[in-house]
Amino acid sequence: MADISALGQTVTYREAVAEGIARELRRDPAVVCLGEDIGKAGGVFKTTQGLFEEFGPGRIWDTPISEQAILGLAMGAAMTGMRPIAEIMFSDFFAVCWDYLANEMPKIRYMTGGQITVPVVVRTANGGGLGFGAQHSQAVENWTLAIPGLKIVAPSNPADVVGLMASAVRSEDPVVFFEHKGLFASKGPAAPADHVVPLGQAAIARAGTDLTIVALAVTVPMALAAADRLAADGVSAEVIDLRCLVPLDMATVLESVGRTSRLLIVEENPYQGGWGGTVASIVADEGFELLDAPVRRIAADCVPLPFADALEQQVIPTVEKVAAAIRRLMAY
Amino acid sequence: MTAVAATDDIGASELLALYEQMAVIRRTEKAAHDLFLAGLVKGTTHLAAGHEAVAVGASAALRPDDYVFATYRGHHHAIARGATPEECLAELMSKATGICKAKGGSMHLTKASAGMLGSYAIVGAHLPLAAGAAWSAKLRGSGQVAVAFFGDGATNIGAFHEALNIAAVWSLPVLFICENNLYMEYTPIGSVTPVPNPAADRAPAYAIPAEVIDGNDVVVVAAATARAVQRARSGQGPTVIEARTYRHFGHSRTDPATYRPAEEVQEWMERDPLDIARARLATLGVPVEDAVRADDRAAQVVAEAVAAARAAPAPDPADAFTDVWADGGSQWRT
Ligand SMILES: Cc1ncc(C[n+]2csc(CCOP(=O)(O)OP(=O)(O)O)c2C)c(N)n1
Ligand SMILES: [Mg+2]
Numbered sequence: 001m002a003d004i005s006a007l008g009q010t011v012t013y014r015e016a017v018a019e020g021i022a023r024e025l026r027r028d029p030a031v032v033c034l035g036e037d038i039g040k041a042g043g044v045f046k047t048t049q050g051l052f053e054e055f056g057p058g059r060i061w062d063t064p065i066s067e068q069a070i071l072g073l074a075m076g077a078a079m080t081g082m083r084p085i086a087e088i089m090f091s092d093f094f095a096v097c098w099d100y101l102a103n104e105m106p107k108i109r110y111m112t113g114g115q116i117t118v119p120v121v122v123r124t125a126n127g128g129g130l131g132f133g134a135q136h137s138q139a140v141e142n143w144t145l146a147i148p149g150l151k152i153v154a155p156s157n158p159a160d161v162v163g164l165m166a167s168a169v170r171s172e173d174p175v176v177f178f179e180h181k182g183l184f185a186s187k188g189p190a191a192p193a194d195h196v197v198p199l200g201q202a203a204i205a206r207a208g209t210d211l212t213i214v215a216l217a218v219t220v221p222m223a224l225a226a227a228d229r230l231a232a233d234g235v236s237a238e239v240i241d242l243r244c245l246v247p248l249d250m251a252t253v254l255e256s257v258g259r260t261s262r263l264l265i266v267e268e269n270p271y272q273g274g275w276g277g278t279v280a281s282i283v284a285d286e287g288f289e290l291l292d293a294p295v296r297r298i299a300a301d302c303v304p305l306p307f308a309d310a311l312e313q314q315v316i317p318t319v320e321k322v323a324a325a326i327r328r329l330m331a332y
Numbered sequence: 333m334t335a336v337a338a339t340d341d342i343g344a345s346e347l348l349a350l351y352e353q354m355a356v357i358r359r360t361e362k363a364a365h366d367l368f369l370a371g372l373v374k375g376t377t378h379l380a381a382g383h384e385a386v387a388v389g390a391s392a393a394l395r396p397d398d399y400v401f402a403t404y405r406g407h408h409h410a411i412a413r414g415a416t417p418e419e420c421l422a423e424l425m426s427k428a429t430g431i432c433k434a435k436g437g438s439m440h441l442t443k444a445s446a447g448m449l450g451s452y453a454i455v456g457a458h459l460p461l462a463a464g465a466a467w468s469a470k471l472r473g474s475g476q477v478a479v480a481f482f483g484d485g486a487t488n489i490g491a492f493h494e495a496l497n498i499a500a501v502w503s504l505p506v507l508f509i510c511e512n513n514l515y516m517e518y519t520p521i522g523s524v525t526p527v528p529n530p531a532a533d534r535a536p537a538y539a540i541p542a543e544v545i546d547g548n549d550v551v552v553v554a555a556a557t558a559r560a561v562q563r564a565r566s567g568q569g570p571t572v573i574e575a576r577t578y579r580h581f582g583h584s585r586t587d588p589a590t591y592r593p594a595e596e597v598q599e600w601m602e603r604d605p606l607d608i609a610r611a612r613l614a615t616l617g618v619p620v621e622d623a624v625r626a627d628d629r630a631a632q633v634v635a636e637a638v639a640a641a642r643a644a645p646a647p648d649p650a651d652a653f654t655d656v657w658a659d660g661g662s663q664w665r666t
Contacts, residue, residue: 032471058471061502063498064494064498064501066497068460068490068491068494068495069460069463069494069495069497069498071460072457072458072459072460072461072463072464072494073460073461073463073464073467073498075460075464076460076462076463076464076466076467076468077464077465077467077471078464079449079461079464079465079468080449080468081468081472082467082468082471082472099454099491100457100460103454103457104452104454104457104461109655110435110655110656111432111435111436111437111440112432112436112442112444113431113432113433113434113436113655114433114654114660115442115445116442116444116450117658148664149656172658172659173657173658200666246665247663247665248664248665248666249665250665250666251666252666282665
């Protein structure tokens with residue numbers, strides 16, 4: 001693999017995925033990867049490019065199209081001394097292996113009274129905006145948030161991809177790692193050597209004083225773009241990149257809302273059952289006195305995702321929608 | 333049924349020990365049944381009385397560090413791998429001393445320290461897990477094998493087919509042992525399956541060798557398992573074993589199993605695995621009194637287990653919030 005950790009270098013999110021995995025493969029011989037087309041082909045999104053060449057077929061395993069076997073084998077191996085990184089090509093396919101995410105990985109430790117440990121990472125390409133239609137575009141992070149016992153990571157930039165991958169692989173608990181399809185080509189500073197971002201620590205992606213925008217993955221650059229646009233109108237928006245849904249860093253959110261008194265949540269999953277509902281309810285419960293305006297949520301509309309750009313853009317969050325919501329919230 | 337003779341492989345004292353394990357399981361299941369009827373076991377149980385020879389015979393052919401995965405009908409597998417009747421019954425009775433600290437219940441008996449890596453209540457889910465443990469053994473070069481025990485009904489769920497396929501393609505050291513007791517819950521497997529042997533007849537599609545055996549003969553099970561283990565450890569990949577057996581109780585709870593024809597029940601009750609083992613002991617020249625003494629010891633172990641489980645304390649309510657995460661706690665947010 002090319003060394004992309006040199007300081008000051010700019011890399012793509014896609015390259016960072018492969019780099020993050022490669023660093024863990026180099027560090028710990030217990031780490032092993034499995035998934036469809038991840039080996040010689042380098043992954044359908046080229047997020048595992050170079051791994052097969054560097055680590056060979058003993059570490060990088062191409063599987064049949066058997067999502068239950070992929071997650072089941074990963075879990076069984078994790079229970080017995082390995083640290084597997086399993087890839088589910090599109091997060092929509094979680095539906096065909098949901099048992100492992102909903103019933104097996106998150107529950108086996110608890111229901112055995114702590115006898116079994118499952119240090120597994122389930123990576124997947126998540127989210128829309130690329131015109132893949134209703135079965136290849138969903139943002140399904142809220143599906144996993146409905147299950148106690150899963151840690152949930154969704155990085156927004158290349159350095160975080162590497163740093164969070166390190167924490168995910170080293171976690172003794174099962175981690176679902178959402179890679180955003182709409183961010184693969186985006187660029188950012190490369191992660192420094194030995195970069196580790198702890199799970200459950202949100203980042204202040206942009207400091208501000210007038211309102212707090214809570215975002216995740218692709219909605220982070222969206223919120224930043226909207227905030228920059230509104231800066232011209234004299235609005236100072238703070239953007240929090242949650243980075244993880246579990247552990248959920250509500251301390252950072254509540255602290256920020258305490259300073260800004262306004263909260264906008266921007267999430268890509270549908271409004272119905274979206275993660276923003278959980279954030280909003282905690283703020284309503286524990287931060288009611290901090291607020292000077294209602295909590296607003298921008299989420300996907302509650303329809304299956306349409307194909308055409310003109311239709312898809314209607315449904316998913318956009319910079320325009322976020323900017324409009326900021327204006328409304330500031331006028332409240 | 334292609335019963336495999338391997339009587340020569342087993343000595344009298346070894347068979348007597350297997351017999352005693354089966355007797356312990358039989359009495360534990362009877363105790364679980366009685367405690368359920370007495371209202372001291374809540375929820376549900378799926379008793380394995382009648383299936384003892386599968387668990388005990390297979391375990392006899394395994395190394396202590398091999399892995400076993402079972403279903404919700406898994407008491408026999410936990411005990412065969414070394415769980416005590418006391419910790420199992422305490423679990424069923426919601427006691428702090430339960431094998432899973434009363435967080436699992438009857439359907440999830442687990443003894444990880446003995447390689448018994450769980451009882452799974454989603455039909456078929458653990459076949460890929462066993463394949464994964466076998467993959468891990470292969471990656472680590474440990475020489476361990478993994479075994480998935482499952483019901484006839486599990487052969488019609490996707491996870492069964494995905495597991496067999498990948499296990500064959502990757503040549504994994506895994507045994508798929510089907511406990512074919514002829515029924516799913518209440519429906520005969522034959523009425524929903526196009527082949528007579530639901531597990532073994534599917535194996536050829538995955539180029540996996542399979543045999544159908546008498547699951548009520550502990551010696552036959554041990555011999556078939558030993559052959560499959562030998563294949564697995566020598567790098568020849570998975571084996572399917574279909575062990576024909578029969579439940580002595582209903583599917584679960586208080587199911588009277590009236591959907592089973594009386595003649596069929598009669599026929600299978602006459603093929604009780606404990607009787608078959610006793611007959612084999614007699615053939616090996618073991619005095620009847622030795623088997624009786626084994627029965628007495630089993631009865632005493634289980635009686636003491638029931639008493640201890642009854643006397644054990646309830647779990648601390650605070651334990652509801654432990655063991656979610658590896659740090660021991662359940663915190664999901666700040
Ligand atoms: C995926 C799934 N579907 C249905 C059930 C409900 N269920 C529990 S046991 C059972 C019958 C299983 O039959 P079999 O595999 O033959 O095992 P047996 O109970 O006979 O040991 C069913 C349908 C379940 N637990 N999981
Ligand atoms: Mg059955």
